Amino acid sequence: MMPAYYLEAAVVILGLVLMVMEAFVEKADKSLIAKMGIVGLLVVLVSLFFVSGPAEGDDAPIWSFYAVDPMALFYKGFALVTTILVLIMSLDYRSVLQHYMGADQEKPGAGIGEFHYLPLFTCAGLMWMASAKDIVSIFVALELVTISFYVLVAFMRRNVGSLEAGVKYLILGALSTGFFVYGLTWLFGLSGETELSKIAAALGNDDSAMVRYPKALLFSLAMILVGLGFKIAAVPFQIWVPDVYQGAPTPITAFLSVGSKAAGFVVGYRIMEPFFANHVAPQLVTLILAISGATILLGNLAAVAQENFKRLLAYSSISHAGFLLLALGCSSSTTSPVNVEGVMALYLGGYLAMTLVAFHVMCLVRAQLGSEDLSAYKGLSKRSPFLAGVLLVAMISLAGVPFTAGFIGKMYVFLMALQSRYFVIIALAVVGVGAGFYYYLKVVRAMYWDDAADDQSVQISTLSKVAMLTMVALIVILGIYPTPILNLFAA
Amino acid sequence: MSILDLIIFLPLLGVAAIAFGAPARTTAKAVTGVNLLLGLAAWYLFDGSKDGFQLTASRPLIPVPEIAYAVGIDGLSLIMLLLSVIVAFCAMWMAPAVERHEKMYFISLLLIAAGAIGAFCSTDIFFFYAFHELALIPTFLMIGIWGKGEDRSAVAWKITIYLAVGSIILLAGLIALQAQLSNGGLTFDFEAWQQRAANDGIASAAQGWIFLTLLIGFGILVSLFPFHAWAAPAYASAPSPTSMLHAGVLKKFGLYGLLRFTPMLPEGLETWRNLLIVLLLGNILFMGFVTIAQRNLDSMLGCSSVMHMGYIFLGLASWNIVAGGDPIGYTGAVLLMFGHGISIALLFGLCGRLRERVSTLEMDRLGGLGKQVPVFSFLFGLAAFASAGLPGFANFSGEVMVFFGGFQGYEGGSLSRLQWATVLALWGVVISAVYMLRAYRNIFLGEQPDGLKVPSELAIDQRLPCALLVVALLVIGFYPKLFSDLLPL
Numbered sequence: 001m002m003p004a005y006y007l008e009a010a011v012v013i014l015g016l017v018l019m020v021m022e023a024f025v026e027k028a029d030k031s032l033i034a035k036m037g038i039v040g041l042l043v044v045l046v047s048l049f050f051v052s053g054p055a056e057g058d059d060a061p062i063w064s065f066y067a068v069d070p071m072a073l074f075y076k077g078f079a080l081v082t083t084i085l086v087l088i089m090s091l092d093y094r095s096v097l098q099h100y101m102g103a104d105q106e107k108p109g110a111g112i113g114e115f116h117y118l119p120l121f122t123c124a125g126l127m128w129m130a131s132a133k134d135i136v137s138i139f140v141a142l143e144l145v146t147i148s149f150y151v152l153v154a155f156m157r158r159n160v161g162s163l164e165a166g167v168k169y170l171i172l173g174a175l176s177t178g179f180f181v182y183g184l185t186w187l188f189g190l191s192g193e194t195e196l197s198k199i200a201a202a203l204g205n206d207d208s209a210m211v212r213y214p215k216a217l218l219f220s221l222a223m224i225l226v227g228l229g230f231k232i233a234a235v236p237f238q239i240w241v242p243d244v245y246q247g248a249p250t251p252i253t254a255f256l257s258v259g260s261k262a263a264g265f266v267v268g269y270r271i272m273e274p275f276f277a278n279h280v281a282p283q284l285v286t287l288i289l290a291i292s293g294a295t296i297l298l299g300n301l302a303a304v305a306q307e308n309f310k311r312l313l314a315y316s317s318i319s320h321a322g323f324l325l326l327a328l329g330c331s332s333s334t335t336s337p338v339n340v341e342g343v344m345a346l347y348l349g350g351y352l353a354m355t356l357v358a359f360h361v362m363c364l365v366r367a368q369l370g371s372e373d374l375s376a377y378k379g380l381s382k383r384s385p386f387l388a389g390v391l392l393v394a395m396i397s398l399a400g401v402p403f404t405a406g407f408i409g410k411m412y413v414f415l416m417a418l419q420s421r422y423f424v425i426i427a428l429a430v431v432g433v434g435a436g437f438y439y440y441l442k443v444v445r446a447m448y449w450d451d452a453a454d455d456q457s458v459q460i461s462t463l464s465k466v467a468m469l470t471m472v473a474l475i476v477i478l479g480i481y482p483t484p485i486l487n488l489f490a491a
Numbered sequence: 492m493s494i495l496d497l498i499i500f501l502p503l504l505g506v507a508a509i510a511f512g513a514p515a516r517t518t519a520k521a522v523t524g525v526n527l528l529l530g531l532a533a534w535y536l537f538d539g540s541k542d543g544f545q546l547t548a549s550r551p552l553i554p555v556p557e558i559a560y561a562v563g564i565d566g567l568s569l570i571m572l573l574l575s576v577i578v579a580f581c582a583m584w585m586a587p588a589v590e591r592h593e594k595m596y597f598i599s600l601l602l603i604a605a606g607a608i609g610a611f612c613s614t615d616i617f618f619f620y621a622f623h624e625l626a627l628i629p630t631f632l633m634i635g636i637w638g639k640g641e642d643r644s645a646v647a648w649k650i651t652i653y654l655a656v657g658s659i660i661l662l663a664g665l666i667a668l669q670a671q672l673s674n675g676g677l678t679f680d681f682e683a684w685q686q687r688a689a690n691d692g693i694a695s696a697a698q699g700w701i702f703l704t705l706l707i708g709f710g711i712l713v714s715l716f717p718f719h720a721w722a723a724p725a726y727a728s729a730p731s732p733t734s735m736l737h738a739g740v741l742k743k744f745g746l747y748g749l750l751r752f753t754p755m756l757p758e759g760l761e762t763w764r765n766l767l768i769v770l771l772l773g774n775i776l777f778m779g780f781v782t783i784a785q786r787n788l789d790s791m792l793g794c795s796s797v798m799h800m801g802y803i804f805l806g807l808a809s810w811n812i813v814a815g816g817d818p819i820g821y822t823g824a825v826l827l828m829f830g831h832g833i834s835i836a837l838l839f840g841l842c843g844r845l846r847e848r849v850s851t852l853e854m855d856r857l858g859g860l861g862k863q864v865p866v867f868s869f870l871f872g873l874a875a876f877a878s879a880g881l882p883g884f885a886n887f888s889g890e891v892m893v894f895f896g897g898f899q900g901y902e903g904g905s906l907s908r909l910q911w912a913t914v915l916a917l918w919g920v921v922i923s924a925v926y927m928l929r930a931y932r933n934i935f936l937g938e939q940p941d942g943l944k945v946p947s948e949l950a951i952d953q954r955l956p957c958a959l960l961v962v963a964l965l966v967i968g969f970y971p972k973l974f975s976d977l978l979p980l
Contacts (some may be wrong), residue, residue, distance in 0.1 A: 338555050381592075396628050399655075404623030406933065412619075415556070418666050430659050437655040438648065441631060448595075448643070449635045483553050490555075 002067045004051040004131065007044055008124050014040040015120035015348035022113035031050045031094065034087045034116035040088070041123070043355055045080045048073060064195055065134030074345050075266050078352060083123035086354045089251035090115055093363045097249065100156035115155055119255060122148040129263045133196045135184045137377055138483045140269055142180070142231075145263060146173050149256065153248040161308045165247025169240045172230060172240045180227025186220030187271075200274035208272045214280055221284055224271055225291070232321045235294040245314035250366055253310060254359035262348045269331075269344065276332035290328040295322030300432035303439045310363055310372045312439055313355070314424030317396060320351055321433055327413045333420035342489035343412040345354060346482050348403025350397065353474040357394040360468055361387050368458050377443060379452025387448045387458055390468045397475045399440040400433055405478035493548035494536065498529045498576070499622075502605035506598050506890050513598040523580040523604065530576035537569050544568075544682065556669065556677030561615040563861075566977030567825060569746055571611040574829050577963055578739040578836045579682055581956035582732035585840040587847045592636060599629035599734055607740045611747065616665055616679040623712075623744050624658055627651060630729070630737060638728040639846075646728045655720035657711025661748070666702030668752065671697050674880040675910045680752070685761050688755035695758040697723020702759025706767065714797045715747035715804065716773030716809060723793030734789075737825050738796045739836035743828045746803050750824065757811055758900045767808045768912045774801030776915060779922035783929075788852040789928060795878065798919065802893050803827050805916055809896035820896020822975050827889025829967060829974065830877065834886055837874040837960040841867065844953065845934075848946030855928055856937070859939030864948045868935040870957045877925040879921050879964035885967035888933055890920070892971075 014015055016031050053068030054060070090097075094112065101111040125144030132138040136200065154166020190209045191199045212215045229237035245253045275284055299319025306312035331340045362372060364387065369376045379389035397404035402415045410433070417426050478485070504521035510516045522873040537545055543716045544563030551559045561917040564572060582600060601658035602625055609622030634647040670675060672687040693701070707718070714722035722742075754762050760767075785791035785923070806824025844867070846852055861868040897913030906914070939945075949957065967974055 118575055139715070240878060321893075381595075392628075400625045400659075401628060407621070411666075413754065414663060415666050418663065419670055430656065433659045434652055434656040437652055441628075441648075441651060444628070444631070445647075448592075448632055481552055486553065486555070 001050055001052040002047075002123045004053065004072070004076075005062060005066055007048065007051060007129050010044050010047075011041070011120055011124040011127065014044075015117050017126065018113075018117040021444070022117060024041030030116065030177055031091055031115045032350065033113050034091050036272040037116060037120055038084055038087050040118070041080050041084045045084070048077050049082070054255060057464065065137040066131045067133040068131065071266065071269075071341055071345070073132040073133045074485075074488060075262060076127045077132065078262055078348065079123050079126035079259060082255065082262075082352060083119050083125075085360065085471070086119050086251045086255045086259075087116065088463055089254060089356075089360050089363045090119070090249075092360070092461070092464055093249060093251050093367055095232070097156060100159040100162065103174050103212045115152070115249070118152055118252075121257065122152070122255065126259050126263050130266055132267070133270060135188060135194045135196070135271075136316075139181060139184060139272070140265070142267065143177070145260065146177065149173070149252070152252045152255070153244060155249055155252070159247075161249075163246035163250065165244040169244045169248075176230030176237065178227075179223050179230075183220045183225075183227060186223065190217055190220065196270060196274070203278055211279065217275075218280055218283055221275060221280065222287065225268075225287065228264050228268045229291065232261050232268070232324070233295075233318045234291050234321050234325060235298045235318070237410065238295070238298070238318045238321075241318055242311045244312040246308060246310045246372075250310070250359055250363045250372075254356055257313070257359070258352050258355050261317065261321060261324075262352070265328070265344055265348065267475065269328060269341065272328070273331065281332045285329050285332050286393050288325055289422060289425055292322050292325035292329055293425045294317065295325060295474070296425070296432040297322075297428050300435040300439075306436055306439065307374050308372055309374050309443065312374070312443070313362075316436070316440070317355070318399075319436065320347075322432070323347065323410060323413050323429070324404055326417055326422070327426075329422070330413075330416040330420045333416070336488065338412060338416065339489055340416070342486045343409070343416060345489060346405075346412060346478070346485045347409035349485055350475065350478050353478070354397040354399065354404075354406055356369055356389055356392040357468055357471045357475075358398070359462065360471075361391045363393075364458055364460060364464070369456065374442065374446050377446040378450035380447040380458075382452055383456065384458040384460065386460060386465065390472050391447065392444055393472050393475055395440040395443050397479070399436050403479045405475045405482070408479050408482050468473065493546045493562055494533050495546055495564065495572075496548055498526055498533065498572070499562065499605065499609045501526050501529070501613055502579075502601040502608065506601050506605070509594050509598050509601070512557055515594045515618060516589075517585075519583045519586075519597040519601055522601065523576070523583045525581040526604075526608075527576045530573055532567060532731070533564065534573060537564065537977075539566065542911055547614065549615075557683075558679045559615050559747075560618060561680065562612045563614040564612060565692055566974075566979065567747070567750060568611045569977060570825055570829055570974055571743060572608065574743065575604065575607045575611060576738045577959065578735055578832060579608070581836060581960055582735040582842060584842065584956040585735070585953060586732045587730070589637065589841055595632065596637060596730075598634050600736065602626065603631040603633075603733065603736045603741065603892045607736065607744065608668045609746050614681045616669070616681055618682070618774070619681070619748075620658070620662060620665060623741070625760060626737075626741055627654055627658070630654075630725075630733060634725060634735040635729045636866070639730075640728045641726075643728045646724045649940070650721040650971065652724040653711055653718070657708050657718070657745075660704060660711070661708025664701055664708050667697075667704065668693075668701050670757070671701065672755075680820075684755065692757065695762075698756045699762040700758035702753070702756045703763055705749065705756075706763060709745035709748045710770070711745075711801050713742055713749075713804075714774075715745075715800065716770050716777060716797075719774070719778065719797045722797045723790055726793035726796065726839070727789040731839050733792075734835040734839040734843070738793070738839060739832040740814035740818055742796070742800070743832055746807070746828055747799070748792060749807055750821065753807060753810060754765050760808075760810065763907060764808055767804060771801045771808060772912055774804065775919040776799055776922075779919050783926045785926070786853055786855065788854055788857075788930060788934065789839075789846070791854075791926060792835065792838050792842060795923065795926065796831070798923070799827075799831050799835075799878070801919065802890055802916065803831070804912065806889075806896055807894040809893070809899060812896075813900035816899055817976075818896075818898065819892050820979050823889045823892025823894075823896055825889075825978060826885060826967065826971055826974055827893060829890050830885030830887075830964060833960050833963050834874050834877040834884070836877060836955060837870070837964075839953060840957070840960075841871050841874065844949065845946060854933040856940060857934045857943065858937045859935070859943075860946065861935035863945045866954065867946070867949050870954075870961065871935065873961050873964070875927040875931050877968075879923040883968045884964045885971070886964070888968055890970040902941045
């Protein structure tokens with residue numbers, strides 16, 4: 001057994017080694033960097049099962065801001081799996097990158113190496129965020145993630161869309177960080193503590209400024225929610241999402257959509273949790289539910305009109321944030337039969353699998369057919385029955401058909417929301433799910449009903465095939481047997 | 492391990508086999524053939540004298556709320572299971588030639604069949620619900636890829652969105668019902684629900700709105716007026732095996748669900764009975780006239796199948812009209828579900844064959860086919876008569892019991908609302924006779940119009956499934972006791 005923070009250290013060191021290698025080993029094929037990264041992260045993923053928290057009597061300072069609980073371990077694994085898949089996707093996406101990096105003939109891989117090791121730093125940040133239980137370490141981890149994303153989003157420097165996305169993400173990311181830090185400072189000012197557990201303890205004390213000034217506390221929580229709202233793409237902070245998702249290189253879009261969202265929810269849950277059992281709970285829950293309802297409705301309805309697959313998934317990602325917020329909003333209900341952490345983990349786990357499969361297919365189609373519009377998917381069932389099959393599973397799971405992870409997540413959210421009697425949001429969610437069936441099946445229609453313009457087939461590497469099949473298996477297994485994840489969080 | 496496991500998983504194994512390269516049509520035929528035999532074996536193993544679920548098997552999957560893969564059948568689900576395996580068998584055998592994506596075609600059909608069978612055999616509400624939705628996407632693909640008509644795309648969206656929204660409303664209703672029955676831990680086990688509902692009861696206010704939610708949710712799936720708009724166009728556009736399975740079997744899922752859950756919500760039914768009566772008259776009378784106005788055989792059959800749902804709802808509405816009375820309307824509803832499922836499957840199957848051979852299904856442009864294809868027209872006639880409620884067929888025994896159920900407890904004096912509804916519903920029989928007989932006359936009797944391509948007679952391998960359906964209709968028509976004894980009284 002080893003302390004859990006060795007894992008983050010290992011990922012950072014791996015990233016640094018690859019960085020040095022990229023700079024000094026000129027002859028090497030750049031895809032080697034990604035492959036080494038994948039192998040290294042797989043090793044870290046396995047060692048996740050052999051880590052421990054503080055030993056008895058170990059009061060080293062790190063344990064006051066670094067948690068090792070099921071939630072932390074689950075989301076570390078989550079970050080690792082996401083990053084591995086993003087690296088595999090980036091291998092499939094190389095031809096597009098090369099095109100927009102304008103590499104000269106002699107060094108075809110020039111400028112691409114960074115694309116393969118930068119995700120490791122994001123991964124380290126995401127892993128740290130899963131463990132962060134102190135507002136300072138939360139903020140530092142969040143910045144590590146965000147700053148590496150600034151580079152990655154704008155990576156295709158000769159593509160106007162990518163640059164536009166980079167600028168938008170930079171400005172709005174900085175703005176949201178501002179809101180977030182402002183909320184955190186208010187929280188610190190009211191409680192005098194940076195450790196979340198001490199803040200929670202102070203809440204029980206009637207003399208605490210947090211109890212005496214509920215409006216100030218609500219203001220601070222609202223600012224934090226605004227900051228996180230940008231990260232998880234909740235309405236009304238979702239404006240950047242479609243443009244940035246569309247412009248960013250597809251593997252990075254996938255990373256943003258899965259990794260960034262999950263991290264936002266972990267942090268949100270860790271910060272908000274003590275306040276759900278508190279005097280500000282009613283207002284806080286109302287706020288979260290209002291955002292959730294608006295997010296479900298807008299995400300789903302705006303997706304209906306999209307003809308670009310990436311924008312469609314961007315809106316779909318917004319709508320799923322709405323469902324997750326609904327789960328978060330059920331935290332204060334004591335009658336809830338299942339715990340919110342478990343449901344969120346289940347939902348996000350399923351979301352990871354189905355979203356990454358969708359983006360992976362998109363990478364391959366973009367690289368080989370040259371388009372991200374839905375029209376490029378016409379006749380995909382002829383070009384590659386395999387790709388059409390896995391994308392079909394991903395789409396019906398996103399829509400929420402039973403026996404898939406997407407359904408089971410939604411079912412639990414409905415279960416909790418009904419138990420908490422949030423009937424209005426449930427009605428909105430029904431509308432959202434109905435709309436979802438339309439736009440997700442639009443992709444299915446393109447693949448199966450329509451005929452392709454030509455008979456060019458799509459080549460898939462074995463590595464990608466294995467990755468996609470693993471995710472499809474995960475979708476189906478979680479859809480029937482989600483118990484392992486739920487048990488992980490059972491009290 | 493129960494025989495029901497085999498019945499559920501055999502079609503899914505067939506799907507896997509086809510996906511890995513087994514010859515599609517042969518596999519589908521073989522799998523459903525074996526399934527038919529297994530279904531009959533389950534009937535043989537079923538002990539009609541016992542209450543409760545039999546042939547059970549259960550495998551716990553999720554602890555909170557308790558969800559298990561659990562199968563079992565009682566009389567009601569046995570009848571539905573028999574309906575499913577019979578229609579599934581005939582649908583595969585009567586499937587016309589498929590030009591493109593043949594694998595996908597039979598995979599979709601098998602999934603629809605597996606979904607229906609799974610839903611009827613599950614005693615866990617989660618799986619009951621989930622299996623039904625298994626059929627949703629295959630139906631979408633079937634209509635989209637192999638459907639006919641210019642607007643098949645719009646039709647496929649319509650049915651899918653309608654059914655998806657209906658299902659999600661249903662899910663909300665089921666979860667709400669479960670929350671009411673959570674005394675002793677959350678569970679999706681149907682028998683536990685039954686017991687708890689019998690022991691603790693459910694507050695009347697909750698019964699009211701849960702029943703309404705379930706009625707809307709299930710109602711959309713059964714094409715209850717005014718949620719019926721998806722059904723007729725979908726059945727008209729879909730390839731005939733899909734229409735057979737969907738109109739014959741899958742649509743019965745909603746009725747099956749209502750018959751299952753209504754006894755837990757007696758006050759809910761009481762509260763909404765008048766609404767239900769109005770809606771079911773909408774099905775029978777409004778849709779009846781709409782059916783008469785149809786010019787195409789396939790859309791006429793689609794509309795007629797919507798119309799006939801009204802009688803089954805009438806049977807449901809008469810449930811417990813006399814407290815503790817004989818549930819004759821309920822028994823009639825079950826028989827009618829079976830009869831309608833078989834007869835509409837036969838009609839759609841024959842209609843599909845006809846479509847393959849003649850260029851049009853517009854009834855005014857057909858005629859005189861009876862002389863050319865006597866066996867075909869004879870079978871079609873039997874199915875049409877059964878559908879119109881001629882004595883001797885299962886539909887008649889069902890309808891008669893439903894009407895008796897509506898008049899239960901009548902001791903002279905003025906008629907209650909339900910009895911008025913029954914009187915009005917009786918006119919539906921006349922309406923059915925009008926459109927069915929007119930269709931028969933237009934297609935098979937009279938002069939053959941010039942230039943009409945003459946269809947060839949049904950081949951022997953096509954007659955076999957048709958004969959099976961006719962026999963099922965006649966057996967239950969002449970001896971309904973075979974099924975009514977299976978149902979609890």
